[in-house]
Amino acid sequence: MAARAAAASMASHMVAKAALGCRTSSSAPAAVATGALVGQVAGTALQQRAQHHRRQQAAAAGQPTRQRRLVAVSVAAPAATGPHASPVYGSEMHAAVEAVRLASRLCQAVQVQLQRGEKTEKDDESPVTVADYGAQALVAWSLQRSFPGQAVSLVAEEDAVELRAPEGAGMLARITALVNEALAIEHPQAAPLTPTEVADLIDSGSSAGGGSGRHWVLDPIDGTRGFVGMRQYAVCLGMLEEGEVALGVLGCPNLPQYAISEADCDEGQAGRSFSDEAVGTMFAACKGQGSWAGPIFTSMPSQRIFCNDTLPANQVRYMESFEARHSNHGLALAIAEEIGITLPSLRLDSQAKYGALSRGDASVFMRFPDPSYREKIWDHCAGVIILQEAGAVISDAAGHPLDFSKGRYFPDLHGGIVAATPSMHRAIIAAIQKIRGDSSS
Known part of the structure; x- marks a missing residue:
């Protein structure tokens, strides 16, 4: 049955990929017609994904989940506990998980279908x-739905x-x-949105943030x-309270x-979760409530996770950005060698690194971008709290806490930025300091 489901899913993706190659016109009638075709094709992939996870939930009710590979360092917790059970931010956590899950469904379907003309x-x-x-629009819509009558920053x-320009009408x-x-899949009762409403939702992410009040911080992908x-x-979705x-x-x-x-870091990861029930992870954390993980599309994260600070340096893995243009790999290697790390790095895109570190897959993440690069708060906000609640430490390259209030x-x-278990963070x-001192002498 699993093989047939995987084959059917991949067949759907092939059809979708071919259909999404159609180019859209900037004229309104053609754009609407093409948009309807894209929606029909994309909906097939989304529906396949939803059906797959409904089968997963039904199977999980009658049999234990098959364990695969090395289990991450974590502690099982009762399903009734978790970050969503916080008496302070319980409703906000539910809203955040729902928004991220909704956006992740769209992203997963589009990644499989991605073609050159769609970027x-x-x-x-x-x-x-x-x-x-699309992910930004869905998160904005979901947050506004969760907090009706409230101004969502x-x-x-x-x-x-x-997108509002005439040449952007097709996209x-x-x-x-x-x-x-x-x-239509997650909220079938919701009225379809118009292109203008979608554009307005995207533009609702223009808040300046700052150190006062409440601000949601989103990196849609x-x-x-x-x-x-x-x-x-x-x-990635985080929430700031007073900075x-x-x-x-x-x-x-x-x-x-x-x-x-x-x-798991290299190319070819897209589409694996359509046939592998153990692929697709959601991480969540609330201040003072710990860090948690679980399947991305089935339920609230309910497995407590911790970073692993028990390994000697020669057994430690460190992570860095996949692409060298995002970080100085040579400097990271020099630091690793200085503190006795001998294993090669894991090169991974995105804040998925923060989730992996939080559950003990690795012990260190180092990021040293070009000096001209300005770090944005949405590239770290959600991951920071997950790291901290799992017991890890994150700071700038001088050891100072990250300041989200500016x-x-x-x-x-x-x-740069350094995230690591407490002992590794001190060593890094x-x-x-030593390498910079040596290089300046």
């Missing part, structure tokens, strides 16, 4: 796909300026179709190059629920 380039040369925009990556129609198909490259990515991270949720559709290896960008981070900061 463009932003001014900073990072790829943008219809899924970035959303700090998010994308805007709809180009906006395509995004609208994908959004409506996702809503963190690791967009990984998304385009069929590797790992994450839907401090109060909760965070990571949706990682391609990340296994077991400890990762090099094979708006959409961080102040000076002294050359000392190594950075």
